[in-house]
Amino acid sequence: MTAEHDQVKRAHLRESEIFKDLNTQELREVATMSAMTTCHRGRVFFEPERTGEVLFILKTGSVALYRITEDGRKLVTGTVQAGSIFGEMGMLGQAMADSYAEALEDCTLCVMSRDDIVRLIGRFPSIAVRMLDRLATRLRQAEERLEDVAYRPVHARVANTLLRLGHQGEVHLSHQDLAEIVGTHRETVTRTLNQFRTDGLVELDRMVIRINDRARLATIGTETRETA
Numbered sequence: 435m436t437a438e439h440d441q442v443k444r445a446h447l448r449e450s451e452i453f454k455d456l457n458t459q460e461l462r463e464v465a466t467m468s469a470m471t472t473c474h475r476g477r478v479f480f481e482p483e484r485t486g487e488v489l490f491i492l493k494t495g496s497v498a499l500y501r502i503t504e505d506g507r508k509l510v511t512g513t514v515q516a517g518s519i520f521g522e523m524g525m526l527g528q529a530m531a532d533s534y535a536e537a538l539e540d541c542t543l544c545v546m547s548r549d550d551i552v553r554l555i556g557r558f559p560s561i562a563v564r565m566l567d568r569l570a571t572r573l574r575q576a577e578e579r580l581e582d583v584a585y586r587p588v589h590a591r592v593a594n595t596l597l598r599l600g601h602q603g604e605v606h607l608s609h610q611d612l613a614e615i616v617g618t619h620r621e622t623v624t625r626t627l628n629q630f631r632t633d634g635l636v637e638l639d640r641m642v643i644r645i646n647d648r649a650r651l652a653t654i655g656t657e658t659r660e661t662a
Contacts, residue, residue: 443470446493452564469545473537480535487548489521495541499533510614512576519568539606585658591616592626594655605643
């Protein structure tokens, strides 16, 4: 590991809520217990029954978790944002449940094996609490997504997804990607986005959706099937 790579790795770790209280020497220790990797948009980097026990800490970018249905369809079960933890790690009660992980945009990830986690928790017990807190947050977000699918119309789900994925006011997704996340057809998403553009809520530019009015999108995101 070069000095420059080590410095970049520690900088990424320092930005994480999990490692925020560690000093430079402690961050250097953590860096030796983990691997930092980058995944380009569209890469599937976790597959059930092939990857084994591994935990990911997402530093930059966003990730889609999905399953393949019996008829071969791609069913997105959740999205992961920077700062989140996900993966297959029984000792932390974390399971992917036959899910795949695909980079929705270029991502930087911290990758840790079971042995890495055992060493990390043994050296820094407080980190285990933060990890569990992050996992609980992701579980809560998954429950909120299920509520969205069950109770909210498509335009509300699209609005909520744009707000959730809108890093610095932009979402870098194709209409098909967005449709898979929302749980509808591409044509429906395209019609919804065109209406949002007409209403001045977003701008559309090929693979980029620019958010112009977060407040109005947030209001739309609260609509239920009964109120729509």
